[in-house]
Amino acid sequence: MKQKIAVQVDDLTVAYNYKPVLWDIDLEIPEGVLMAIVGPNGAGKSTLIKSILGILKPIAGSVSIYGKPYEEQRKLVAYVPQKGSVDWDFPTTALDVVMMGTYGSLGWIKRPRQKEKKAALEALEKVGMLAFKGRQISQLSGGQQQRIFLARALVQNASIYFMDEPFQGVDATTEIAIINILKELRKAGKTVVVVHHDLQTVPEYFDWVTFLNVKKIATGPVKDIFNDDYLTKTYGINYKVSIQE
C-alpha cells in the first residue's frame, strides 16, 4: 500500500549567520502518521518545523504540502508553538486565545462571530478547559496553557498539525490528555508532527519517527528504526533504550 505524502521537504538548508542549523534535509511525511522529531538540543528540530511553516526563510530547498507550496495550502496546516514563545501576561482570556485559531479562515478585517465562538468553545471542551474559558491566561498553570495552545490549533480544523514540544513542562495528567487528543487526530486521518524530547515514550506514543541532528539521520516507522543504532548516531553517545515488545 502506497501512502499519500502529506509533507515533502527537499534539500532544505537553513543557517543562522554562517552556521548551518539544518543541512540538506530531504524528508517525506506520509499522511496519517503520528510522528516524533527527536534529536539533541540545537539539532534544528524547531527550525525544521518553522521552515516548513514559512516562519523562517531557508537559504536553499523547498517544502510542499500535498504537492503544493505552503502559501496555497496553509488552511490545511495548524501550528502549536513552544509555550515559552509568547508572553502569558498578555491581557487576554483563554477563550480569546483559542478564538485566534479562527482568524486564519476569517481573513483580514472580518471579526469572529457566533460560529467562531462556538468552534472555540468546542475546542476548549475537547482539551478539558471549558471551565477556564474566561480565565486570564497568566492565571493558568503551565499544563493548562499548553492545552489552550492545543485547542487553538484544533479550532483551525487542519489536516496536518505541527507541534513544538507540547509535553514540555506539563504534568502526567496533562501529558496523557494531550497524547489522547493526538491519537484521536491520527484516528481521524490527520497527520501530526511533534518535536519530542522524552525518548522513553516514543514507542508508546508515536508510530513514526525522524532522527535529526542538523542532518536527517533517519525517518520511518518506530517499530523499524527506533533502535540503539540510530539513537547513538543521532545523540553521539552510546545510547541504550529498552523497547518493550
Place this chain on the structure above:
Amino acid sequence: MDLQEYFSLVFSDYTLRTITLGTAVLGAVTGMLGSFAVLRKQSLLGDAISHAALPGIAIAFLITGAKDSNTLLLGALISGLIGTFWIRGIITKTHLKPDTALGLILSLFFGFGMLLLTFIQKQPNANQAGLDKYLFGQAATLVESDVWLMAIITGICLMVLLLFWKEFKILLFDADYTKTLGFNTKFIDILITTFIVLAIVLGLQTVGVVLMSAMLLAPAAAARQWTNSLSTMVFLAALFGAFSGVFGTAISASQNNLSTGPVIVLVAGVFVVFSFIFSPSRGLLFKQIRFIKNRRDLELHKTLAFMYDIAETHENISHPHAIKILNNFQGFTKGTLQKLVKKDYVKLNGNMWSLTEEGFKTAANLYNQQSNE
C-alpha cells in the same frame, strides 16, 4: 490664576481651550498607541523615535526657512520614520540586541539634531529663534489648526485600530503564529509602528523630544494595572492620557511659570504610581494585604487540620481534648483558637477543645479544595 479660575475660563478663553483640547487629544492618542508599544516590549521605541525626529525639524527649517509647525513636523515625521526603520534594520540584519539598536539610533540622531540646532542658532537670521521649543515642548504655541491636525490623525488612528483590531491583537500576542495563518505580519507591524511615529511627532510641539516617550508609556503602564482585557486597557490608557493632558494644562496654567510638557508628564506619572499601588489585582497594596491574609488563613488551617487528625481517631468527632496537646508547630496561638471559635469550627470549654460538626467537615475538605484550585 488658580485652578478654579482655570476651569471657569477653559470654556470661554480661546487660547486656554485650544491648549487644553490639544493636550487632551494628544494624551488620548499616545495612550492608545502606547498600549501596543508596551505590550510589544518596545517601551524604548518611543524614546528613540522622538529623539530621531529632531534632525528632521532642523533640516526642514534649513530647507524651507519656514517656522510653521506643519512643515517642521513633516520633517520630524520623515526623520522619525527613517530612524525607526533603521532600528528595525539593525535588529534584523545584525545580531545587536534591540536595546542597543534603540540606544544607538537615539543618541546618533539626537546628537546630529543638536548639532544642526546650534548651527542654525549661529546663523545671522532673525527667524531662527524658537526651534529649541521642540526639545521640551511649549503647549502655549498650539493653535487651532494644530489641534485639528491632532484630532484628524487621532480619528484615522482610531478607525484603523477598530478595523485591524483582530490583526493587531494576534500579532502582539504571537507573531510567528500570525504568520502561519497567512497574515502579512510585516504590513501589520509597519502599520502599528507608523501610527506610533505619527503620534509621537504630533506631541513634539507640546511635550518635546526629551519627554515624549513618557506620554506613550505612562498611561499604558497605568492602564495595564487595572484590567486583563486588551480593549479595556487601550481605552483606559487613552482616558488616562487625556486626563493627564487636561490636568497637566490646568496645573501649569494656574501656576504661571510652570511649563506644560513636564507637568503633563508628571501627572501621567502620578497615574502610574497610583495604579501600581492601588490596583485591586496587581497593585502592591492589595498584594501585600492578600499575602498577609493568606498567611493567617494558612495558620488557621494548620491548626484546624491538626485538630482534625486527632478528632478523626475518635468515634465522636466532638470528643473534647486538652488544649495543651496543640503546640506552636501547628500554628496554634490563643488568637487562632479564638478565631476558630468565632467561625464556629471549635468549641472551648475550660482547658478543653472540641471540633464542631462544621469544623470537622471544613477540615475534611481543606485539602480537596486546595487540589481543586
